[in-house]
Amino acid sequence: MNQARSLMPQENILVVDDNPANLKLLTQLLSQQGYHVRVAPNGSLALKSVKAHFPDLIILDILMPEMDGYQVCEQLKANPETQQIPIIFLTAVHEAIDKVKAFSLGGVDYITKPFEEREVLARIENHLRLRSLQLELEKRNRLLRKQEAEIRLLLAIVQKINQAEDIHSALADVLPLVCLTIHWDYAEAWIFNGSRRQLQCSQSYYSRDRSLASFHSQSQDSSLNTEVGLLAKLFHSKKPIWTKNISQEDWQNFSRFQQAMAVGFQAAGAVPILGDNQVLAWLFFFKQESFSSSSWLIQLVSGVATQLGSFMQRKQAQDELKNQKEQTEQLLLNILPRPVAQRLQSNPEIIADDYADASVLFADLVGFTAFSAQKTSTELIKILNEIFSRFDRLTEKYQLEKIKTIGDAYMVVGNLPDAHPKHTIAIAQMALEMQASIADFSRQTNENFQLRIGINIGPVVAGVIGKTKFIYDLWGDTVNVASRMESSGVPGKIQVTATVYERLKDRFKFETRGLVPIKGKGEMTTYFLVGISQPVT
Template sequence: MKRSKIEQIFKQKLTSIEYLVINDTFKVVEISSGVQNFTEFSSEAILNKDVNEVFPELVGVEYILTEILQGDRQYFDYKGIARLTASNSTLYLDIYIIKDDEIMSNQLLIILEDVTEKMLLEQTLIQRNNELELLFSRLSASNQYIDKIIGSMADALVVTNQAGKIKTINKAAEKLFEYSENDLINQHISTIISDNQDQVKIISEKLISTGESLADIELICKTKTGQPINVAFSCSNIPTEIPGIKDYLYIGRDITDKQKIEQERKRVEKRLFAQYFISRVLSNSVTLKQALPKIFLSICESLSWDIGEFWMPEINNENCYLKCLDIWFKPYLKIPEFIEVSKQTVFQLGEGLPGKVWQTGTPQWSSDLINDRNFVRSQVAANAGIASAFAFPIQYENEILGVMSFFSRQWQECDEHLLQTMLTIGNQIGQFIQRERAELALRFEQEQTEHLLLNILPYKIAQRLKRHPSTIADYFSQVSVMFADIVGFTELSSRVSATELVEILNEIFSEFDQLAEKHNLEKIKTIGDAYMVVAGLPKARPDHAVAIAEMALDMQATIAQYNEETNNSLSIRIGINSGDVVAGVIGTKKFTYDLWGDTVNIASRMESHGLPGKIQITETTYQYLRDRYLLEPRGYIEIKGKGEMLTYFLKGRI
């Protein structure tokens, strides 16, 4: 009558839900027709089995089932369990355990729900969301990078469509033509070119026919006030998002004073070369220490300077100062005094050329070092024949990460354009330093994560899980499993606070962890005041039973020593069994390495049916240990779910 009533209820549910009924000894007494879809057993084989054999996930929660039977707990659920099906695909299920006195008496109803589609959909949505966020982040960073490049260009930049209407200009173009961006956008390029429109048309036709860049096209242009200026343009076409449609790119420089402009052009080329070379150096370097000599060489050789220094802030006893991290000089220079003084000198905020850059965050120039009162090393500079210097900040956003200074033995007039170029280079180096810091921090976090992962999972399992994040299930034919439970802990909990209780448990289990490491065993988990450890996996070992026996005896000694030191009367009950198990990682969140199989269940029974202060082992384990240890027969005892079993007590070493 009960069976039909349950079936009648479940016929109204979805097909993804099945059920089974267990009695007060946790044996399966009733199932629905589709239960075999959630387990490897056939329908006939499930009946009368211990529920832990059908669903190993319930091992260790027997006391919860007892609480539900007794009415002390309403229900228990276990969600997101992953299982491998016969087709080697993953099935996810949720388990709900309840008791309904109106339907059954002294029995529990276990409801199984197939949630595979829901779990897979959730994983897919999370993955797609992460991919979209990454794509948007990269696109945004790319656009910002391009905008920074365009904005930092010293030459005027104008982009038009094929009809000649202006689409984009940069700050240099605004300054050159004295127009604001709003004044020129959507205006024809003839607004700034005095030559007739035929000249613009000829340029457009050449760009279309050749498909290449046109260099040094000199045009007469006009500013907003009508002032004529000579501008040399380099022109090229660039593809747009629409196939077959191209825009025209004009990069121009003022050549009104040709001689002056020619000199400036050469200087610009040198600066651009230095900037380009430094960009290449930074992109091909891993650390700042590796990049600095090449940066010094690039600036000194291309811009005709003789010495380069890099200063970095340091903190010592809350005193912050600049210290010379590296110095470079041309090989033919003989300046040992200057080099030695530079290495030993430190600068406070605002002191000396580097200190002033550090204080203001702006580039500084000194054309006459010998008579510069703010230059601390003026005398050694005079001895070395050094005349001029400049320095610029290495910064990321608003943080000064360092200062670079360069020296020349020739008198050098202040070059504002060079300082602006160096400011850009300083920002590039600052971004590199910040990236290096971030990578170091990331490596540290990865090492911490790796350390944490290895505290949770065995090394081999952790590596496999990182390479292939999926269910792991390995079969091991010969292992020994131990369960240990602290006796007297419940009575102790009534005498001390919860915090003290946890501290005591942590102290004892920490000692057990050291023993597990000493004997090269794999700790599986702790459940309350119970401790589970295994020998013989994930790396097989022939002495697995001996290793677990040594661990058990050492644990007894640890408890005895703890009692002596703390005046407590705790004891430990230990159970050991040997045999085959399946070990691995299941689920998708909060990974744990666990064991399944009859060997595990019997080891748990050895502990729960054992005696305080005793190490109870099975006949199987006895065969491994009988020649090396003192073993006392206990005789046959009734084991729940197994019947009578012959067991022994491990007393000590022979």
């Protein structure tokens, strides 16, 4: 990530939080990624900072004295000059009503504390990329509107360009129109073939004299070196060049001069297709009689080149948007189960489904908080990533659904959103393999990691919260009890409810723990899952 970011300009991020520790942590995290970070300890100073210099993105806390985050966001969104600045709420407030309010005021994202550093960085980068692309598209759209207003005489050519699927088909339509309009005999377009040093002929057009077919064939079999002769001069100037007689000195340095003379060309012209002042391609025109180019001809062909350049940029922007959309969709699939993501894309309404029978597993790394005090943030992230990646592979193996990670905790569910006829068996197998996996990881790292796991089964409600930041989560007594099974459990053990025991006792080995006080439930009889009693298919 650091190498990738070093190639990008430093985006300016304003962090607003009344907690000095949070400001310090976020400043360090963002600065390490190459961002330029400014901080504001309260809402008033944040507004003054924004007024002094617009940031590219704002990370905003909600709970602050005098002026809270909502008020800051509301004022910024009310100002036309600042309303487009992306605002990410980063706060300890996690109630759904607060998230809805944040998004309704114009926030683009909502992250709850404690947060996962990689997730925060990924969301920041994504929103900055979207904002950059939006600004770039707005800039290009303004340029296109100006060009369309200025070159009304090119309506027919513009229509052809707009109807084309790609630059090659656009050139195939445009070159004949240009040649017939300016009464020249031959035209061809040369585009980079993957290297900035070589041009390849994309399209060509010739009229009347069929002897020009030989020149066309030679073009298809040739490439032009942009670093020598006439081409080097053209690329340096980035300006069109027209001559009534190619026997003059400049064109004698053209690599295809002898071929052009052989078919009787006399007048010639070369016009660059530019985008953001960079050469995208070249148009070449030839005529079999001496001809002094008029200002009308030069303006007309230059106008065509301008339109083609805009078309190529637009296509590039569309391709970039398509790629960005695909990346966003993939990110959505990484956050949400595929069926839920598909429903959300087709109908972005609240999703809340009842499931009569689901298996819920909570797992927690025991003592990881104390362990983290001995490691750097990078080391911690690397270790958690390795452990949770192991768990992710087990989730895929048993066709279960990972719901989320919270710090060093991991949550998995079975039988939703897709039905799983053996979900309880699968989640029990996964729990046993999780314990084996963490033991194996401890041996490899010479550490003493232990996992506390809790499992419960029963009805749940599953759905998506939020408008633009989508979180798929579970609710219900079944979920609460599963969480209590984990928190009241024993390190290295898998604690389950009596309901789980009754369903699995014929297939798995259990040890009775007995009555355990469970918060909100009183005393409950629980069991430890210790192994498999008979093969499970």
